[in-house]
């Protein structure tokens with residue numbers, strides 16, 4: 001059914017990258033739970049970035065599509081004509097209605113592409129404390145992160161930021177889950193912490209890899225703090241009613257855009273390497 005939505009009626013799209021599709025789950029299953037993944041120099045290595053699905057071929061079609069998305073996101077966060085009226089401008093939350101729609105893939109590749117361009121540093125924060133979290137895939141599940149920052153007032157944000165082998169890209173892991181993470185993420189304190197990180201790193205783009213809106217209270221709780229949110233929609237998979245319910249939960253965020261993901265290359269009416277989904281009525 002065609003989408004009939006009140007926002008950003010020309011969502012950019014990301015085609016399926018066949019090599020990456022489905023591999024992450026298998027790799028996560030094969031990875032030991034305690035994998036430290038951080039070298040003595042405290043850096044996330046290229047192998048872990050690749051495991052998490054970071055595409056490092058600038059000429060690939062997927063990279064080209066991420067550049068289009070990147071331009072839109074950066075224009076909102078840092079451009080003069082930004083429509084962001086509340087929240088912290090440089091914070092963008094990546095979420096979806098349901099699980100598995102590609103939030104972490106989009107978060108990492110959007111972050112990687114922006115960092116690769118060299119104009120902005122990017123801090124990617126994992127705010128999804130699920131067992132197969134992005135932090136785990138990147139090998140930093142045992143490192144201190146956001147949850148530790150919320151628990152320990154003596155901890156400074158600089159102590160949880162981990163550089164990666166990708167120039168300009170840093171990661172803040174989700175941290176240690178003591179079983180109360182849902183409550184912590186929904187708390188005012190977590191909103192304040194994220195807001196503070198955004199203000200402290202005002203010249204960087206802060207990307208939050210969030211859980212799905214319809215399965216977690218986190219996106220709803222963090223929506224007012226974020227200058228913008230990107231709702232990832234898996235092509236041919238997500239019901240319009242679910243998308244609308246997710247948008248409803250993101251109402252407090254001043255700028256929400258859609259990103260159509262996992263589009264089969266044959267489904268696109270391309271002009272060049274990039275194509276829009278027209279706003280069919």
Ligand SMILES: Nc1ncnc2c1ncn2[C@@H]1O[C@H](COP(=O)(O)OP(=O)(O)OP(=O)(O)O)[C@@H](O)[C@H]1O
Pocket residue numbers: 014015016017018020021022023024025052053096098099100101102103104105106128211212261262263
């Ligand atoms: N455009 C794409 N091309 C190829 N593979 C993709 C694409 N988008 C996502 N994937 C793959 O689909 C799987 C699910 O993606 P991902 O983990 O990013 O979803 P998610 O929304 O973060 O899931 P969760 O809700 O569990 O956190 C992964 O194996 C990922 O590599």
Ligand SMILES: [Mg+2]
Pocket residue numbers: 103104105128134209
């Ligand atoms: Mg994810």
